[in-house]
Amino acid sequence: MNPSGFENQDQELDEKLQSEKENLEAEMVVIPDLVRQRLDAFYAQMESYPELLPNRPSSHLSVKRFFRGTAITAASAALIGVMIIGSAFVSPTMAESLKQVPLVDSVFKLAGDLGLQTADRKGLATSTNLSVTHDGITLKVSQIIFDGTRLVVALEKQDGGQKVLPLFTRITPDGNIPEDSIEKFDLFINGKSALNQNGAFSLLDGGPGKDSNSMIISYMRDPAGGLPDLPEQFDLKVYAKLKGVTKPFTLQTTVYKTKLGRKVFQPQISKTNQYLKYTVNRVEMTPVTTRILTTFTMLVDLKDMPDDYAVERKYISTEGPHKNYTKKEVKPLNYAVIDDQGRELEILGGSGQSISKNQPGQMVMLFTPFVDPPKKITFKPYILLMTPDGRAILDAKGQWVRQYLPEFEITIDVPQNTNHP
Secondary structure (H helix, E strand, C coil): CCHHHHHHHHHHHHHHHHHHHHHCCCCCCCCCHHHHHHHHHHHHHHHHCHHHCCCCCCCCCCHHHHHHHHHHHHHHHHHHHHHHCCCCCCCHHHHHHHHCCCCCCCHHHHHCCHHHHHHHHCCCCEEEEEEEEECCEEEEEEEEEECCCEEEEEEEEECCCCCCCCCCCCCCCCCCCCCCCEEEEEEEECCEECHHHCECCEEEEEEECCCCCEEEEEEEECHHHCCCCCCCEEEEEEEEEECCCCCCEEEEEEEECCCCCEEEECCCEEEECCCEEEEEEEEEECCCCEEEEEEEEECCCHHHCCCCCEEEEEEECCCCCCCEEEEEEECCEEEEEEECCCCECCEEEEEECCCEECECEEEEEEECCCCCCCCEEEEEEEEECECCCCCECECCCCCECEEECHHHCEEEECCCCCEEC
8 A cells, every 4th residue: 555545544544533532422531641651652662663563655654753643543542442431332433443543562462472463463362451559660461361271461560760670581692681670470370379380281481571571471281280271260360579679469360261263183193113102192273372282102111212312411410429420311302383384383382291111201282373274284203402411402593403203294184073162
């Protein structure tokens, strides 16, 4: 679309919003100073991070003008939203107009994986206004999604003009972790700490948000670890302790499983050689998460495993008489999931069991959702290469080098009638 087309589109949207405003016979609304300050901060943020905005032709339109137009349109929608609170009426024209207003501040939209971005775009995530303030610092839970497989919470911090550490920082390219303000975080589900239940098949994790003052907390658990699946409804308490703030932050709400389509099937398909057996046991697909259960089984004694699958690992111990020793181990096994268009799913997390002779080692892995419903799925097992002393071997892009095992590759057809609530 050319620049004049965007100008016409913006003008039409403004006319629709103005018409709805007049139809509601609203009184004149004055923008409070706090809102004006936030708008000014918004303008500055957008001018510093233009990549957050959709790609539009820049000729004939100044950057400043585009930023201001975007913010004013969003502010107009917010004001009209305030005016219609308390009225059950939202006309179809109003609803359609508000759909066109660009939203740029969602943590899931800007920082989430494909599943969280999908949840945000389709309105599957719950937006909340949960917040608590201590010592002038406000902590807010802005979004929550629970699809039955993983629970994800978006956390944001507002400093109130104070110069404090960021909430969460990314690891730098040299592997250093810059200091941030988060000392401890936890999720209490029906009163029980997720952190205290961390272990095999139960994982609480924190990751970066849309900026240094936000983060994403995720939790998954699987019955393979002895704990039941999370219920469809539960009480949630988000706990966070920040450096320099005496009192911890706690925010409580009730979480409901998001109603969405879920496809579940159990292929139980295996590939085997004389040393290993690989089996795809179960696949669960939602618009937000893909959960896959597989097993690796060692068919011989560890001492008989060839170098293709096992390695003598060097260990250095600071305790006991034997400070340096070697131990034979199965190399780290994992697998890639590829759709019928050749697209690999991103790994979100997971857990597994160590394997021993004739004892299947179960793996439960979470991946991003499929871009499109696949007709076929390919599973490509691989070994993660390591040095003899146990360090990861990385490629030029900093990615862990994989050695694929084509003898265990499996392709399955996806059944069409496997939908679950």
